[in-house]
Amino acid sequence: KAGVTQTPRYLIKTRGQQVTLSCSPISGHRSVSWYQQTPGQGLQFLFEYFSETQRNKGNFPGRFSGRQFSNSRSEMNVSTLELGDSALYLCASSLAEGDGYTFGSGTRLTVV
Amino acid sequence: GQSLEQPSEVTAVEGAIVQINCTYQTSGFYGLSWYQQHDGGAPTFLSYNALDGLEETGRFSSFLSRSDSYGYLLLQELQMKDSASYFCAVRDPDDKIIFGKGTRLHILP
Numbered sequence: 678k679a680g681v682t683q684t685p686r687y688l689i690k691t692r693g694q695q696v697t698l699s700c701s702p703i704s705g706h707r708s709v710s711w712y713q714q715t716p717g718q719g720l721q722f723l724f725e726y727f728s729e730t731q732r733n734k735g736n737f738p739g740r741f742s743g744r745q746f747s748n749s750r751s752e753m754n755v756s757t758l759e760l761g762d763s764a765l766y767l768c769a770s771s772l773a774e775g776d777g778y779t780f781g782s783g784t785r786l787t788v789v
Numbered sequence: 790g791q792s793l794e795q796p797s798e799v800t801a802v803e804g805a806i807v808q809i810n811c812t813y814q815t816s817g818f819y820g821l822s823w824y825q826q827h828d829g830g831a832p833t834f835l836s837y838n839a840l841d842g843l844e845e846t847g848r849f850s851s852f853l854s855r856s857d858s859y860g861y862l863l864l865q866e867l868q869m870k871d872s873a874s875y876f877c878a879v880r881d882p883d884d885k886i887i888f889g890k891g892t893r894l895h896i897l898p
Binding site: 710712718719720721722725732733734735767769776777778779780781782783 | 822824830831832833834835836837876878883884885886887888889890891
């Protein structure tokens with residue numbers, strides 16, 4: 678079966694710009710979560726969606742937002758980019774809690 | 790706040806057994822998961838402990854003790870390909886997913 682697909686793989690943006698990242702979960706998975714991964718902070722939870730509803734949100738500023746569509750595809754948006762937003766952004770989908778999360782390969786965002 | 794503590798690095802010899810611990814300071818959570826991540830790759834799911842006790846999946850086992858706020862991942866018959874970072878994770882009472890900062894496992898030939 679196809680895995681979790683994230684696009685784009687790499688992105689370079691300038692401070693102050695905004696960016697939209699896309700995630701297509703495994704077919705049949707309705708739960709999608711997003712994470713920011715940096716060398717110093719590890720994996721930080723951004724938000725989770727289930728059936729188009731945001732289930733919960735991590736401790737990130739309001740510049741970080743997301744949504745989920747009826748086909749379970751999800752997008753996250755970061756506005757007014759800062760240098761500190763440079764990171765690997767990972768998306769994961771799940772069928773059920775005990776099945777674990779399947780991660781995409783991530784989008785490497787560099788803010789210059 | 791809620792947090793998971795793991796050793797930052799562990800070194801072991803090929804063919805040996807290694808245990809990676811995860812202690813947590815969060816009260817009430819919905820199970821403990823473990824993930825493996827190779828350099829440049831995405832995390833991959835290894836195991837999930839919903840209840841106290843040992844779960845075994847091939848060479849990997851995971852253990853959870855809620856009363857001790859402690860869990861571990863046990864890797865047996867270590868292979869060079871097991872060199873990676875290992876993360877523990879929980880869903881906390883606020884329904885947020887928390888990951889430990891990861892343990893980098895170095896395997897010596």
